[in-house]
Amino acid sequence: MSLDTTDKKILAALQRDGRMSNAELSEQVNLSPSACHRRVQRLEADGYIRNYVALLDARKMNVPTTVFVEITLQGQAEELLDAFEKAVARIPDVLECHLMAGTADYILKVVAENTEDFARIHRQYLSRLPGVAQMQSSFALRTVFKTTALPV
Amino acid sequence: MSLDTTDKKILAALQRDGRMSNAELSEQVNLSPSACHRRVQRLEADGYIRNYVALLDARKMNVPTTVFVEITLQGQAEELLDAFEKAVARIPDVLECHLMAGTADYILKVVAENTEDFARIHRQYLSRLPGVAQMQSSFALRTVFKTTALPV
DNA sequence: TATATATTGCCAAAAACTCGCAAAGGAATT
DNA sequence: AATTCCTTTGCGAGTTTTTGGCAATATATA
Numbered sequence: 001m002s003l004d005t006t007d008k009k010i011l012a013a014l015q016r017d018g019r020m021s022n023a024e025l026s027e028q029v030n031l032s033p034s035a036c037h038r039r040v041q042r043l044e045a046d047g048y049i050r051n052y053v054a055l056l057d058a059r060k061m062n063v064p065t066t067v068f069v070e071i072t073l074q075g076q077a078e079e080l081l082d083a084f085e086k087a088v089a090r091i092p093d094v095l096e097c098h099l100m101a102g103t104a105d106y107i108l109k110v111v112a113e114n115t116e117d118f119a120r121i122h123r124q125y126l127s128r129l130p131g132v133a134q135m136q137s138s139f140a141l142r143t144v145f146k147t148t149a150l151p152v
Numbered sequence: 153m154s155l156d157t158t159d160k161k162i163l164a165a166l167q168r169d170g171r172m173s174n175a176e177l178s179e180q181v182n183l184s185p186s187a188c189h190r191r192v193q194r195l196e197a198d199g200y201i202r203n204y205v206a207l208l209d210a211r212k213m214n215v216p217t218t219v220f221v222e223i224t225l226q227g228q229a230e231e232l233l234d235a236f237e238k239a240v241a242r243i244p245d246v247l248e249c250h251l252m253a254g255t256a257d258y259i260l261k262v263v264a265e266n267t268e269d270f271a272r273i274h275r276q277y278l279s280r281l282p283g284v285a286q287m288q289s290s291f292a293l294r295t296v297f298k299t300t301a302l303p304v
Numbered sequence: 305t306a307t308a309t310a311t312t313g314c315c316a317a318a319a320a321c322t323c324g325c326a327a328a329g330g331a332a333t334t
Numbered sequence: 335a336a337t338t339c340c341t342t343t344g345c346g347a348g349t350t351t352t353t354g355g356c357a358a359t360a361t362a363t364a
Contacts, residue, residue, distance in 0.1 A: 011206070014206035016205070018203075019204040021352090022351070023350085023351070031313090033351090034312080034314075035312050037353070048209060049206050050207045051169065052170040053170040053204070053300055053301070054202075055205060056201060061163075061200065061302045061303075061304070066250060068252075088297075095300070096297070096298045097295075097298075098220075098292040099296055100220075100290055101291040102290070106296070111303070140251065140252055143250050144250060145248070146247070146248045151213075151215065151245055173321090174321065184343065186323085186343080187343050189321075193322095
């Protein structure tokens, strides 16, 4: 049920390169290809590896701007939260939505082409979200770094 | 230099499943395997696809807690920012670091096992970051959703 | 020590990748 | 409208990779 050193090496390697061939991976972790393959299958089946994805370049894809949006709702009724969350989930420019501690606050991570494009997103989507009492947007000038790799 | 409909379908598919076989991908976008493969190679070479990674389950990996940390530095001198950024980049629990507009603020996205573990991270790393004037941590109660897929 | 379980390495079949090459499709020019 | 040029496509073959069975080894438990 828990992860030994080899498992952690495998997870670290696949977090760096999810398309590494099993042959190369097995070399990096000092296992035969088949043994390594069985471990990867187990890590997938047990849910440690959720999925594999391609990460795109935000600049190339014309969404170099990240905006963090803090939202306060009008109340904490469960239906209010549900309605809000369902509506937020439909906005393609919103990459993350976190329910925050303290007052009923959400933080959204939004990507946009530029400030003007964010104005469109705001007008088209954010301003129409149900139950919102307050909304404050903070623009990122520059993403210093960003990784999807969890510490192992 | 720009992306046609087929390119966008490929990128959308690979953002969902980065290990999809080229054969299956080619079916989804109505191309022959070889033509599809050439397009993927071009998208990689042109930098649209940055890399492929495995996404791990944060709960399974024992880091279910996300914390957003807002940091104000003591000044805006370039050396100050550089030193800060270099030091932050070495902390494995920090997944993202954004330089924010307005006053010289940073936002960090940190993952931890729980609040106690965050206390360790704070003590061990965050409190030792150079040039920090102020630091405010906000805990996420729940991640409503999270995706790495940029809008295409 | 003896037994049971899990993990490993080897091997072969099946699947997938990768490249060269000729044909098809579009755009621009005459 | 025809020709030329350039890009993209589909086909096919050689190579690589994946995948599962099987016996042997290693690990854990009693």
